[in-house]
Amino acid sequence: MKEINDKGYTVEYTIKIEDNGICLRVHCNGRAFDIEYGPQDLYNPANKTNPRALEQEYLDALHHIFGDDDDEPGQGMDVDDATDLSDPQDQLSSPDSSAMSECGYEESPVVAFTMAPFLSHGTLETFASKSSTPCLNTLHDVLHPPLFTFSLRVVEGTLVPVNQSPEKMEYVKPYDADVWKARHWRDYPRVKSRDIAMARNVSLLPNTNLVMFNNRICWFKPVIGGIDDAPYKREIDMLFRLRRKFKNLDKPLRFPQLEATVIGERREDMINGLILSAVYPNRGTIADQVEGRRGPSPSPSLCERWYREVEAMVHILHSEGFIWGDVSPNNMIIDEDENVWIADFGGGYTCGWIEPEDMETMKGDLEGLKVLKEYLLDVGPLEDAS
Known part of the structure; x- marks a missing residue:
């Protein structure tokens, strides 16, 4: 999932690397930006009273996302459990939800901290202006955008983006x-x-x-x-x-x-x-609707209808021996007629919706249904769905 905001860029992934460093891949107007930095880049000698203020602000933002495991690299900011991998280039993690790519989101503190200098210094406009957006005629163009490499440094008391791209233009290599x-x-x-x-x-x-x-x-x-x-x-x-x-x-x-x-x-x-x-046009996901990202929140009667539709579809799947595997409001798309479509049959689970040990089981699907009922109908803890 790409995190979408109203500032003109999308965040493909956010991962933690060694020594509490961070790496983001950001997309803007047909270009990609790899941004990598860490606490060692944030020391500010110009701040005589607290030269480590930026470093502490960054570490607080990092802690907000990754909790107390700040010494463990390779964690991705994800609705699913992150995957730990040895090579930083392979430690890329983002939510695997096709429906979520159109959704809004509340920007994480570490993303806000990282992107603030890019916005205040006009870096995105300089390197990815709308007027020079590459032609996106084919899927190949989208999968291979020009790639810029940046870090952050304190220069004369100000946190600024530093371009570290090679002279020869590089292009993103898509994952396979x-x-x-x-x-x-x-x-x-x-x-x-x-x-x-x-x-x-x-x-x-x-x-x-x-x-x-x-x-x-x-x-x-x-x-x-x-x-x-x-x-x-x-x-x-x-x-x-x-x-x-x-x-x-x-x-x-x-x-x-x-x-x-x-x-x-x-x-x-x-x-x-x-x-x-494609469910197209659509009204976003149930998460979009309930959290107000696509307009006014739905009525209680509509929420109840959506729950009953999802409940019926899960029971149909189970009656024929199928398991959905990732019951989550981000995987429930609302079409033009306000009917629910279920998506993402790749398995896995979403934290808070299914217990990890029940991933890709009928029990896990029913756990997700129970949480969905609480989520949509705003009721207290329920008996297991059946």
Whole structure:
């Protein structure tokens, strides 16, 4: 998930590296910025009374996100558990929710601290002005934006961005996943990113996930760094089985269909992402609606209807031997007619919604339903959903 705000940039991921350092990847007007710095860069000798004030402010922001584990690198700011990896380039973690890419969010303190100098010094406008936005004609353009490298330093008492990009322009290399062990990955068209056009009105939207496939607007769900291959294999096989099982059944089960896989550039059994049928136009997710990110909060009667729809769909899945795997309001999309669609069959869990030990089980799905009922109907602790 990319974190979207109204300041003109999106944050793809935030990870902690060694010695309480931080690394962010930020996107703005068709460019990417890798920003890496740590406490050692924030000492301010110009502040005679408290030269470590910026350092302390940063560490407080870091603690707000990562808690008491400030000495453990490789943690990503994520709604799911972060993945610890040895190579910093592979320690990338972000929420794996295709629906969330259109959502707003409350900016984290560490992101706000990092981006404030970029905004006050006009760095984003200098390196990524709207007037010179690269043409995003194909999915390849979106997956390979120009990449700038920055750090933060205290210069004459002021925290400023420092450009550390090489002279030769670099471009982002998209992440890929190995899916050859998925049983049904060959049952779908395999396409190259260069051959997938972006939706015509993509420039008007706060995301670049809408693409054209078979003359229809579809949703591109990219491979996320820091996540192993299992969720993509699970989603491919789950969507194949769901389509086959429910194709001719008159049951109210609404979920995006898998249309194609976007093959990687290294090997054809590696993918850069999935092309899914889009719930488009839509009203965002249940989380968007309840938290007021897409207008006024929904009425109690509408919230109750949404809960009943999700409850019915989960029970339909279970009756046919399927497990959703990540019951979360961020994975529940509202269409134009205010009906709920369930999305993200890659498994995993969302903290606070499913117990880790119950991940990808029917019990976990029911735990998520119980929390959803509290979330939507604003009631106290409930008996287990059944």
